[in-house]
Amino acid sequence: MTRRRRIYEGKAKVLFEGPEPGTLIQYFKDDASAFNNQKKGTISGKGVLNNRISEYLMSKLMEIGVPTHFMKRLNMREQLVHEVEIIPIEVVVRNIAAGSFSERFGVPEGTPLPRSIVEYYYKSEELGDPMISEEHITAFGWATPQDLDDMMALSLRVNDYLSGLFLGIGLKLIDFRLEFGRLYNEHGEMRIILADEISPDNCRLWDVKTNERLDKDRFRRDLGDVAQAYHEVARRLGILPEAQQAEIVDTTRAASTS
Ligand code: TMP
Numbered sequence: 001m002t003r004r005r006r007i008y009e010g011k012a013k014v015l016f017e018g019p020e021p022g023t024l025i026q027y028f029k030d031d032a033s034a035f036n037n038q039k040k041g042t043i044s045g046k047g048v049l050n051n052r053i054s055e056y057l058m059s060k061l062m063e064i065g066v067p068t069h070f071m072k073r074l075n076m077r078e079q080l081v082h083e084v085e086i087i088p089i090e091v092v093v094r095n096i097a098a099g100s101f102s103e104r105f106g107v108p109e110g111t112p113l114p115r116s117i118v119e120y121y122y123k124s125e126e127l128g129d130p131m132i133s134e135e136h137i138t139a140f141g142w143a144t145p146q147d148l149d150d151m152m153a154l155s156l157r158v159n160d161y162l163s164g165l166f167l168g169i170g171l172k173l174i175d176f177r178l179e180f181g182r183l184y185n186e187h188g189e190m191r192i193i194l195a196d197e198i199s200p201d202n203c204r205l206w207d208v209k210t211n212e213r214l215d216k217d218r219f220r221r222d223l224g225d226v227a228q229a230y231h232e233v234a235r236r237l238g239i240l241p242e243a244q245q246a247e248i249v250d251t252t253r254a255a256s257t258s
Pocket of ligand 1: 092099201203
């Protein structure tokens with residue numbers, strides 16, 4: 001096997017140099033972390049499932065004209081993506097109160113919001129990803145007002161489309177987090193595209209009938225059956241071959257170090 005240059009290693013993924021300039025290979029790990037790395041564990045099979053789920057959702061989004069970094073899935077754990085200049089902002093879209101929103105504003109989890117709310121967080125592990133406003137983003141030069149307009153418009157389109165897609169398989173899209181990057185063409189023209197991944201690692205998905213959580217909150221909150229939840233999302237999306245269905249066993253080993 002040829003040795004590939006490792007460009008970046010995050011909590012759940014590794015980026016390697018791709019076969020062509022301007023491409024990267026995104027490798028999905030089984031590692032999971034929460035609460036700014038205070039809780040760490042492994043969710044057996046998560047990387048395989050997230051690779052597949054993200055491929056499916058990014059492909060669907062591209063079909064409706066949302067530009068993404070996804071190019072093609074290479075194997076069980078890897079996909080080829082466009083190399084982008086990552087914008088250091090996490091965009092969170094919320095439809096129903098949960099998680100840090102519920103804590104911050106004292107709104108009980110599960111309360112529908114009067115309209116979708118978009119929030120921004122600055123990507124900085126040292127600072128614990130603080131919530132920021134458009135003022136911070138433009139004053140610090142992390143993105144221009146035009147970049148922000150594009151990110152907001154894309155985020156709302158993604159929300160509309162994915163809310164419908166998930167509702168069709170009996171899941172409520174409570175909230176999710178997106179990342180964007182700048183892609184330059186050969187003429188030096190730039191456009192903002194969706195990067196990273198879309199999976200139960202960065203979406204909250206609740207069963208429509210039971211409100212059962214089928215996302216990373218099962219890991220964050222020690223609810224058990226973590227891998228099964230990811231598996232169930234993939235199964236409902238219709239992207240698991242039958243043979244694989246019984247294979248994934250939950251061996252989550254969550255060790256809270258806080
Ligand atoms: P929050 O309620 O903890 O702020 O999370 C909102 C959404 O963003 C939820 O779907 C989980 C996702 N998220 C990430 O993907 N990465 C993160 O670091 C955090 C804090 C949240």
